[in-house]
Amino acid sequence: MKNTSVTFKESKNKEKLTMLTAYDYSTAKLMDESGINGILVGDSLGMVCLGYEDTLPVTMEDMIHHTKAVSRGAKNTLVVADLPFMSYQTSVYDAVVNAGRLIKEGGAQAIKLEGGKDMHEQIKAIVNASIPVMGHIGLTPQSVNSFGGFKVQGKSEEAAKKLLEDALSVEKAGAFAIVLECVPVKLAKLVSSKLSIPTIGIGAGDGCDGQILVYQDMLGMFSDFTPKFVKKYANVGEVMKLAFKEYINEVKDGIFPEEKHGFKIDDEVIEKLY
Numbered sequence: 001m002k003n004t005s006v007t008f009k010e011s012k013n014k015e016k017l018t019m020l021t022a023y024d025y026s027t028a029k030l031m032d033e034s035g036i037n038g039i040l041v042g043d044s045l046g047m048v049c050l051g052y053e054d055t056l057p058v059t060m061e062d063m064i065h066h067t068k069a070v071s072r073g074a075k076n077t078l079v080v081a082d083l084p085f086m087s088y089q090t091s092v093y094d095a096v097v098n099a100g101r102l103i104k105e106g107g108a109q110a111i112k113l114e115g116g117k118d119m120h121e122q123i124k125a126i127v128n129a130s131i132p133v134m135g136h137i138g139l140t141p142q143s144v145n146s147f148g149g150f151k152v153q154g155k156s157e158e159a160a161k162k163l164l165e166d167a168l169s170v171e172k173a174g175a176f177a178i179v180l181e182c183v184p185v186k187l188a189k190l191v192s193s194k195l196s197i198p199t200i201g202i203g204a205g206d207g208c209d210g211q212i213l214v215y216q217d218m219l220g221m222f223s224d225f226t227p228k229f230v231k232k233y234a235n236v237g238e239v240m241k242l243a244f245k246e247y248i249n250e251v252k253d254g255i256f257p258e259e260k261h262g263f264k265i266d267d268e269v270i271e272k273l274y
């Protein structure tokens with residue numbers, strides 16, 4: 001069955017939603033074939049694919065390029081693409097135009113943007129343009145400089161109250177789902193119970209309506225740092241390194257390629273060239 005923003009909303013209180021990030025065609029295809037509900041083309045691609053220290057340098061062109069690739073690989077999975085830093089904070093107009101580009105050029109079916117009350121007008125305008133919006137509150141990585149680092153959010157009474165107000169504002173603006181990142185477990189559970197739209201948690205515990213992870217983290221492919229909330233489901237990085245080393249050794253030792261890996265030509269054609 002095709003996952004859509006509507007099936008996401010309908011799953012609330014019925015079935016947990018599963019999401020992973022992806023940034024290319026073959027990974028998206030594998031996830032789609034595995035039955036994942038949603039793929040986020042996250043601006044985390046700046047860190048895990050492009051090697052930046054944070055997500056701030058990611059451009060609209062980066063996002064469109066990777067969203068196009070993912071969209072070609074995802075058949076039944078909902079493809080959500082991130083609006084990058086400064087593509088929507090600048091004005092409601094910019095938000096609608098850039099959200100439209102991720103749908104029209106990238107082939108996504110929904111967009112995600114970071115922020116609560118402050119982004120209410122942007123979310124409303126994008127939804128009014130018939131583009132489904134996923135919100136994102138808590139640790140919003142595009143605000144890393146204001147937060148003073150990648151830190152858990154909503155721990156004090158004031159911050160917890162603000163987080164709940166932000167969630168309600170994002171829902172009121174028309175979002176179909178909302179990511180809660182690095183939020184204390186009990187707060188995420190409370191927020192989830194107050195909303196009629198699904199919450200997708202990352203570092204927010206089991207009280208959310210769904211979960212998302214960055215795929216390089218859960219496959220053990222990104223070694224720069226591993227957040228506390230990540231569970232490694234495989235050690236693909238080690239498997240890759242073993243295969244790379246074996247290939248290097250075999251080429252150097254003349255073991256690869258073998259005869260079966262080559263293409264034939266008639267001897268008489270070759271002889272004429274000597």
Ligand code: KIV
Binds near residue numbers: 042179181
């Ligand atoms: O960019 C991203 O990958 C994200 C997830 C961490 C939710 O926003």
